[in-house]
Amino acid sequence: MLNPICTEPNLYRACSRIYSLCIPHMQPVHVSRAFNAECADRGANRIGACCAVTTPYTGTMTTYPEPTLIFENPELTVRAFSVSEMDNSVYLITMRATGEQVLIDPADDAEELYAFTLDALLKDCPQLELADGEERRVRVMEKEEDFNSIRPRAIGLTGILVTHGHWDHIRAIKELDHLTGAVTSAGAADAAAIKEQEDYTVEEELTGGESFDFYLSDTVIRALHVPGHTPGSIVYTLKTTWEDGTPATLLFTGDTLFPGGVGKTDSPQQFGELFSNVLEKLFGGFEDDAIVLPGHGRSTTLGDERPHLEDWGTRGW
Secondary structure, three states: OOOOOOOOOOOOOOOOOOOOOOOOOOOOOEEEEEEEHHHHHHHOOOOOOEEEEEEOOOOOOOOOOOOOOEEOOOEEEEEEEEOOOEEEEEEEEOOOOEEEEEEEEOOHHHHHHHHHHHHHHHHHOOOOOOOOOOOOOOOOOOOOOHHOOOOEOOOEEEEEEEEOOOHHHHOOHHHHHHOOOOOEEEEEEHHHHHHHHHHOOOOOOEOOEEEEEEEOOOOOEEEOOOOOOOOOEEEEEEEEEEOHHHHEEEEEEEEEEOOOOOOHHHHHHHHHHHOOOOHHHHHHOOOOEEEEEEOOOOOEEHHHHHHHHHHHHHHHO
């Protein structure tokens, strides 16, 4: 949100320090937040219905200071974790049955992000063993009971998806690839910027329309090319269900769309490109209950933002 003002006594509209690289003119409201299951005892059982409590401002506040469960159903979980001084939101999707994971935006501190993935496996896939990449020993089975005692291993991180090539979203890509061997993907038009900044070549260059599937699941993440903030900006879309089986759509928007406006642009022409793409591909392509999970700060829904579209177009940012 560009000018977050608390209009509800117990719900705050923003909770992080956001820099002008992503959203222009944003002033922070300093609160701590928790979503979904972590907030169940307070009655917030859906993403976006956050529990917020005021905390003293210490100079640096983050949206997800600890790994936070923000969505879950019987098949999968989505966790978020803020890293770096830029309060980058890193999102992790974990499949409960297999432990297969996809991480969106390797923003900073690869070791911490790797620990984030392992912690999610321990919490969300307790029936699985964590795979040890250095474990190469063969276990000798002498009788049938020996097989029954073996727990299947979690697949772990198989995909690293980049929303766009700005430096604050990609600083851990090279090392996290080294730690996990996950396949990296980013918009084709941003691949050169990633190479220049991180001396790293992404394995898959996206132009929109690509899909990422999971082992033993019909769930698919789709790539949607929404240029404007950067030439290669990608929004990743996940259609799944709530715990009661009703449809749910998650939009991982990077710096393309935030509560209160689109991402930062450097000229009227660039704003026009981004705004028209957001109108057509996001607001024109998904229902109002689609959840927007941006690269910094709090979540929102398309329905919450739709009434303000005319204002965004008039102001030009």
